[in-house]
Amino acid sequence: MGEEREMVRMLDGQTIEVSLPNRLGYERIAMETSASFARIVGFVSDRIEDLKTAVAEACLNAIEHGNKARPDARVIVTMNYKDGVLSVSVVDEGEGIEEFPEEPDILEKIENLQTPRGLGIFLIKRLVDQVEFNKMTSEGHMVRMVIKMRG
Amino acid sequence: MEQEIQIRLERHDGVTVFDMHGDLTAFSEPFLKEAYNNANDEGARKILLKFQESAYINSGGIAVLIQLLAETKRNNQQIGITGLSEHFKKIFHMVGITKFAKIHNTVEEALESLSGS
Numbered sequence: 001m002g003e004e005r006e007m008v009r010m011l012d013g014q015t016i017e018v019s020l021p022n023r024l025g026y027e028r029i030a031m032e033t034s035a036s037f038a039r040i041v042g043f044v045s046d047r048i049e050d051l052k053t054a055v056a057e058a059c060l061n062a063i064e065h066g067n068k069a070r071p072d073a074r075v076i077v078t079m080n081y082k083d084g085v086l087s088v089s090v091v092d093e094g095e096g097i098e099e100f101p102e103e104p105d106i107l108e109k110i111e112n113l114q115t116p117r118g119l120g121i122f123l124i125k126r127l128v129d130q131v132e133f134n135k136m137t138s139e140g141h142m143v144r145m146v147i148k149m150r151g
Numbered sequence: 152m153e154q155e156i157q158i159r160l161e162r163h164d165g166v167t168v169f170d171m172h173g174d175l176t177a178f179s180e181p182f183l184k185e186a187y188n189n190a191n192d193e194g195a196r197k198i199l200l201k202f203q204e205s206a207y208i209n210s211g212g213i214a215v216l217i218q219l220l221a222e223t224k225r226n227n228q229q230i231g232i233t234g235l236s237e238h239f240k241k242i243f244h245m246v247g248i249t250k251f252a253k254i255h256n257t258v259e260e261a262l263e264s265l266s267g268s
Contacts, residue, residue: 049238056209106247110221119210119246126245
């Protein structure tokens, strides 16, 4: 990664790629692009909201942890729709998730026994139909999420 | 692209309302902290967090909120939340925020619940 890339491009009729600068706040571009795409292909509003949060959280992890907040890094988000299934992959330049955060316990967080962070992965798992972490590709570390259109 | 959350404090029926405009993210921390310090200076016992339905809330913002809830618990203050979209009501339930702060459907309902208790 590092070559010039347009921020948003259609790779084919059903695939959109969003290339984000590694800055907090820019996850919203991927979030809104995935929402627009989901709306176009016919997902209902509450599913779109789930998708938005999942995409934003995956990008936040990529920006902060995968890319270690490096300003020169990028996050590549690719979304594809086929046969009622929208899949979104988020790729960072990191080595993957070494240690998954423990299941969040609000009481422990309030009592300061657990870090207040670590909620992103928890939310992603609950909001999408399938998620795979730690897929290593030639571009880096990928998180792949699948969201299905409900009948 | 950092968004500054705008928090205006108002008092209604003995409840301090945090009228919040903008997004709840990690960047909200200093603003929420300042608002809370101001509320404490005024002796607030009951606090209502009023969100905009369109607010973008992410895990960084939820972490900031959890830190606030830890403070209010320590200080024996009561917290209510209103204005959330249906999606974020669901998210707050998932994360367990509702164990420490009640979510209300309207400001009126929230004020009645908080001031009556």
